[in-house]
Amino acid sequence: MASPLSRDLIVRTAVELIERDGVNAVSMRRLAAELGTGAMSLYNHLPNKAALLDAVAEYILVGMEFAADPAADWREAVRSLARAFREVAHRYPRSVMVVVSRQPNSTIGMRPVELALATAQAAGFRGKAAVQVMRAVVNYVLGCLVHESSQTEARWAADTRPLVDPAELEAAGLVNVRELLPALAEHDSEADFEFGLELLISALDALPRTAADAAGFTG
Amino acid sequence: MASPLSRDLIVRTAVELIERDGVNAVSMRRLAAELGTGAMSLYNHLPNKAALLDAVAEYILVGMEFAADPAADWREAVRSLARAFREVAHRYPRSVMVVVSRQPNSTIGMRPVELALATAQAAGFRGKAAVQVMRAVVNYVLGCLVHESSQTEARWAADTRPLVDPAELEAAGLVNVRELLPALAEHDSEADFEFGLELLISALDALPRTAADAAGFTG
DNA sequence: GGCTCGTACGTACACCGTACGTATGTGACC
DNA sequence: GGTCACATACGTACGGTGTACGTACGAGCC
Secondary structure, eight states: OOOOOOOOHHHHHHHHHHHHHHHGOOHHHHHHHTSSSSSGGGGGTOOSHHHHHHHHHHHHHHHHOOOTTTTOHHHHHHHHHOOOHHHHHHHHHGHHHHEEEEEOOOOOGGHHHHHHHHHHHHOOOOHHHHHHHHHHHHHHHHHHHHHHHHHHHHHHHOOSSOOOOHHHHHHHHHHHHHHHHHHHHHHHHHHHHHHHHHHHHHHHHHHOOOSOOOTTTTO | OSSOOOHHHHHHHHHHHHHHGGGGGGOOHHHHHHSSSOOOGGGGOSHHHHHHHHHHHHHHHHHHHHHHHHTTTTTHHHHHHHHHHHHHHHHHHGGGHHTTTTTOOGGGGHHHHHHHHHHHHHHTHHHHHHHHHHHHHHHHHHHHHHHHHHHHHHHHHHHSSOOHHHHHHHTTTTTHHHHTHHHSSOOHHHHHHHHHHHHHHHHHHHHSSSOOOOTTTTO
């Protein structure tokens, strides 16, 4: 064998394969062929396919790059964290659903959680409030990524954009959809993402704290 | 055949099967066996398995029950709408990911969009702003549902709760995770959901309008 | 009767995950 | 050097998958 077939190599190749041909194209045989080996050789490094996908999810999660400055304003930290999630999701667009659809069992996968909690505490939230704040932001970001992923995958499989017929909408009584169809059609995921994020940040800003010791809290 | 095997019956049975044994347990053979027929008979009513899953998604989407009072405060309408999403997700917990992971191609699937847009307009947002507001809330709700679904599925497959070792967290430098472990452990999905929802509503409330004609807008 | 047509059944194929048996190379100890 | 144990790779095989295709049967119509 040219390369000695390690767990890491297998996982990286799996990610490549997912990004190239989609999740459904990943099979042990196909992946092994990609690596120039037999399907069963993979099982020396991974117990089963589920473990492979778990490993893919972990690999991607670990690939997150946080540029958060701990000294910075917590609002900026929230933005930075949320964008880091989104950035990695854009780096591996077709693997997003793999990550999302399996809960992180590994300790290493908790690093984002750690940073998010640290930020929530920096914002002045303690205990259960910190957890709730984190979950609110994370759930929002998660929703955005799933939404974007769904669109991306659609574009990949897109024979044509269906783009419903206005007359049909009228008939179905969907007047608001029809009226706002141009606004619905132009998808600026970036702007949408930032809009909701700022919404949440401003709401958090206005929230009362148990202790007014939020870093950068000025009024 | 006892029952004449219609598309609707097939789809309903598929939903039952997903809820009972999970998405992975759904195969054309298994589903056909459930219906007391052969696998290939299903193809008289559905072109392929993807279409079946699309139909399942649509079936569930259509099953949403909106109790929104158009005359009510728009904030209450947002709550009602968001809860309707969550309620249907709880009614079909194991089918959530099926719905989420395929974009709605059908006109009928746009009914929630229609109501959400109507609510956004009732809140005083027009045009692109209305769409962005809707997307922000929808994405948040979506994230919550995916999160909850992930946990639900985990509980189904749960041999044991892994529940990481505090010492291990310490070693990995995840001090915040360790400190907030009790708060992280007690999952009150309901409370978390409502918390984030109120966060968004309050932020929307504080947002400037292009026209101050929001229904129930008093401040 | 015969014709068409929609529905159901059965077989067949290529592919899937993976259990299991086997080969091959490598380092440890005598 | 001999001969172990062991890790890694390969091959075969089994049961299951989606579905293409051929066949059969019944209802409606001439």
